[in-house]
Amino acid sequence: MKVSSIFLVARTVWLEAVRRRDIYAIVMIACLLFAVVMSLDFFQLEGLNKFYREFALKFMSTATAITVIVLSARQLPREFETRTIYPLMARPLSRFEFLLGKLLGVWFTSLFCFALFMVVFLFGMLYLRADLQWGIFLQYLYLQALMMGILAALGFVLSLLCNIDAAIAFASLLFFLGSTMASMVNMIYTLSTPAIKWILIVLTWLTPQLFLFDLSEKTVHSDIWSPIPASVIGSLSLYALLFISVYFSITLLLFRRKAL
Amino acid sequence: MSKSLPSTVLIDVKDLEAGYGKGKHRTQALKGISFQVRSGECVGFIGANGAGKSTTLKILMGFRFPDAGEVTVFGCPAGEPESRARIGYLPEVALYYPFMKAGELLALYGGLGGLSKSELKDLIPDILKKVGLAGKENELLKSFSKGMQQRLGIAQSLITEPELLIYDELSSGLDPLGRHDLRELLNDLKKQGCTIFFSSHELGEVESLCDRVIMIHQGHLLRDAPLNDLLEECGDRSLETFYIQTLRQEAKAGE
Numbered sequence: 001m002k003v004s005s006i007f008l009v010a011r012t013v014w015l016e017a018v019r020r021r022d023i024y025a026i027v028m029i030a031c032l033l034f035a036v037v038m039s040l041d042f043f044q045l046e047g048l049n050k051f052y053r054e055f056a057l058k059f060m061s062t063a064t065a066i067t068v069i070v071l072s073a074r075q076l077p078r079e080f081e082t083r084t085i086y087p088l089m090a091r092p093l094s095r096f097e098f099l100l101g102k103l104l105g106v107w108f109t110s111l112f113c114f115a116l117f118m119v120v121f122l123f124g125m126l127y128l129r130a131d132l133q134w135g136i137f138l139q140y141l142y143l144q145a146l147m148m149g150i151l152a153a154l155g156f157v158l159s160l161l162c163n164i165d166a167a168i169a170f171a172s173l174l175f176f177l178g179s180t181m182a183s184m185v186n187m188i189y190t191l192s193t194p195a196i197k198w199i200l201i202v203l204t205w206l207t208p209q210l211f212l213f214d215l216s217e218k219t220v221h222s223d224i225w226s227p228i229p230a231s232v233i234g235s236l237s238l239y240a241l242l243f244i245s246v247y248f249s250i251t252l253l254l255f256r257r258k259a260l
Numbered sequence: 261m262s263k264s265l266p267s268t269v270l271i272d273v274k275d276l277e278a279g280y281g282k283g284k285h286r287t288q289a290l291k292g293i294s295f296q297v298r299s300g301e302c303v304g305f306i307g308a309n310g311a312g313k314s315t316t317l318k319i320l321m322g323f324r325f326p327d328a329g330e331v332t333v334f335g336c337p338a339g340e341p342e343s344r345a346r347i348g349y350l351p352e353v354a355l356y357y358p359f360m361k362a363g364e365l366l367a368l369y370g371g372l373g374g375l376s377k378s379e380l381k382d383l384i385p386d387i388l389k390k391v392g393l394a395g396k397e398n399e400l401l402k403s404f405s406k407g408m409q410q411r412l413g414i415a416q417s418l419i420t421e422p423e424l425l426i427y428d429e430l431s432s433g434l435d436p437l438g439r440h441d442l443r444e445l446l447n448d449l450k451k452q453g454c455t456i457f458f459s460s461h462e463l464g465e466v467e468s469l470c471d472r473v474i475m476i477h478q479g480h481l482l483r484d485a486p487l488n489d490l491l492e493e494c495g496d497r498s499l500e501t502f503y504i505q506t507l508r509q510e511a512k513a514g515e
Contacts, residue, residue: 008371010358019359082355087416090321090349091372189495260323 009101072155133222363397
């Protein structure tokens, strides 16, 4: 495995995202929205702080998730469509290195996008002179980064199983409706037959429970919440790495013998 | 270009079979072709549209997998990174990342080929000059015309100074001047000992460059012979005459 080759492929993904300027458009929209929220004067100062934090964190999480889903889902199909894959794969680059480079490229690009949002968010916090519980906030950032990795790996595998549009739609549904689906499964589970219960258990383990990685509520109400224990963070890290590894392995399996 | 040992077999294709589709819709693109390309040779690969040329070249590069037969390049199974490190490949139709600059693209391909930044710094302007794109390293590829993209394609194939060039549709998209420049460039590379294996519909180009010609038709190997032998066969006229005569004979035989 050549690390330099993986880095070069990853850098190409990042360069595309930066030069296409999609990220900047999203960040500009974020700036505008945050500015509007900060100008609202019908809240008391403490209420405004909480509202701003709640809105900003949710918006950043959603916008980054959409960015990572779109970026990952279009990577491989675009390479095939535009045939840019031929000169690339004509190099001494293995399919594993190519895929890993693409995955890391999407992941780092989404982290870059998220970092830009963070800068905007922190400026807003500074402007409002709001307090921030750094412990829980850093945990929120870390778990968001893990979630982006899962979404990136999911986007890749779905883009090989179906087309770009279907991959984006499916991954978005999983992100937006994940917590609702989990609540529904909980409700149905108690009323189900043993066979259905098994199906629900398998479904729950097969799909990543992305809402577990969302600490935005706790970050907003950090006056009443303390940082979550390190053991939970460790378990969530393993859970994320497991999903990323499984999705990446399936993508590699599908891509390994694919005719280009 | 580093020279391989004299008369070493670089490409060895034995009983190659490949197809597209599944079940009832299966189309057999290659029906057991065999040939070799030796070091220092310049071999033209000709045939009508759908004859199986691009499929063969894709298998040599490891982009597709054969259904049957054996294909080795530099003694390794086709598509192994070790063999690809020694090949310069030009695809039939390729677009290059429009968000990149010409210099960045060559640095990417050169870097993947194992060249260091310092080596690339000197090499990139030289190679761009060779293909008629001098001073274009900082221009975004989205502003490049089709002909310029093809020139850049040739540049990327040469960046690692490969021993073997595999070109699919050699001068596609180039204007007459571009074709002339490319012929000169390939003749220079031939003189330096580079092995060239290319497909083309431009038979004049094949005639002016090649020592040997391999002709395939509907997945079968029709001829594999030195260019002069083929020209003699059709009364020393041209490769085009030979090509048309051979295809007509095939059509009659198939009736």
